[in-house]
Amino acid sequence: MPRSIWKGAISFGLITIPIKVYGATETKDLSFRQVHPEDGGRIKYKRVCEVCGKEIPYTEIAKGYETGDGRLVILDSEDFENLPLASSKAVEVVQFVKTDDIDPTYFERTYFLEADGPGAKPYVLLRRALAEEGKAAVVKVALRSRESLALIRAKDDLLLMHTMLWPDELRDGEFAAPGDDIKVSDAEVQMARMFIDQLSGEFDPSQFTDSYREALEAVVQAKLAGQPVPTESDEAPKEAEVVDLVAALRASVEAAKKRREEAAKAG
Known part of the structure; x- marks a missing residue:
């Protein structure tokens, strides 16, 4: 105690x-x-x-x-x-x-x-x-x-x-807000809401783990055992240029649906 x-x-x-x-x-x-x-x-x-x-x-x-x-x-x-x-x-x-x-x-x-x-x-x-x-x-x-x-x-x-x-x-975070000239359309908001809906659920903190700590522990254990240190690919992720937000969000919604279906089958 x-x-x-x-x-x-x-x-x-x-x-x-x-x-x-x-x-x-x-x-x-x-x-x-x-x-x-x-x-x-x-x-x-x-x-x-x-x-x-x-x-x-x-x-x-x-x-x-x-x-x-x-x-x-x-x-x-x-x-x-x-x-x-x-x-x-x-x-x-x-x-x-x-x-x-x-x-x-x-x-x-x-x-x-x-x-x-x-x-x-x-x-x-x-x-x-x-x-x-x-x-x-x-x-x-x-x-x-x-x-x-x-x-x-x-x-x-x-x-x-x-x-x-x-x-x-508490610091004033107003400096970080986008300018008033940035506008989004109703269609873009609707697709964003659909994506949010696909990933919505009851919060279960046990489903999340500290991947950074786990990776560090794996490196430490590998060094103790004299084995090669596990590494990820050196290729940096490419920054996607988003031209059509609606199209990008629609693809995100479809991908989220697919992940949910696969998770349901696995469960």
Whole structure:
């Protein structure tokens, strides 16, 4: 069982729900070390002070904040632990919203919330109320040395908490939008909708795998076994020049239909 990363309480009106917070996700990737290719020796880095030239142990390193005019403020662990934040000990519900009203761009990380001690009954109460109303709770919480907006929602038997970015942390993507002079016809939209319909279905994440990680693992295993490293064709894919969008989409729809039929026969 994983260890909780935070303990506190959800403030739900006059009701307090003691909780423990657990990370809900983990990154699956191959871990690499920096090495000297001639002898396989690991590359190590020293933490050296630029003023005195001494190597500084990690436990003696503090965090410094440099102001715009070059002044340096040094903060220690107690400064972070004793911040005057109500959200450092409690998660206060400040608003209830429809989950669909939140732009997914805001979501950062996901956590499991577990009822702690006498928090089981009010936990179930909040979970059921959110599920029946189809809403989620907007809260503020301090995790990992920073305060975040977060969204608490019901999923099956659990309450999940999604930390969110602050509005000023989202970049303006207007620069990436095509100009207003780009137009598409109704026929092109209709064919695009047909293609979308052919590939529509219930989302099943178990049907997808990390091909990049699998390919890396295959290369590692081949090297361990002294076998030739598997490779793909060196020929780069050719960029197709799309002249007739309707014709291209019609061909895409037919290809999608064929793949579905073949998959149905195989199943």
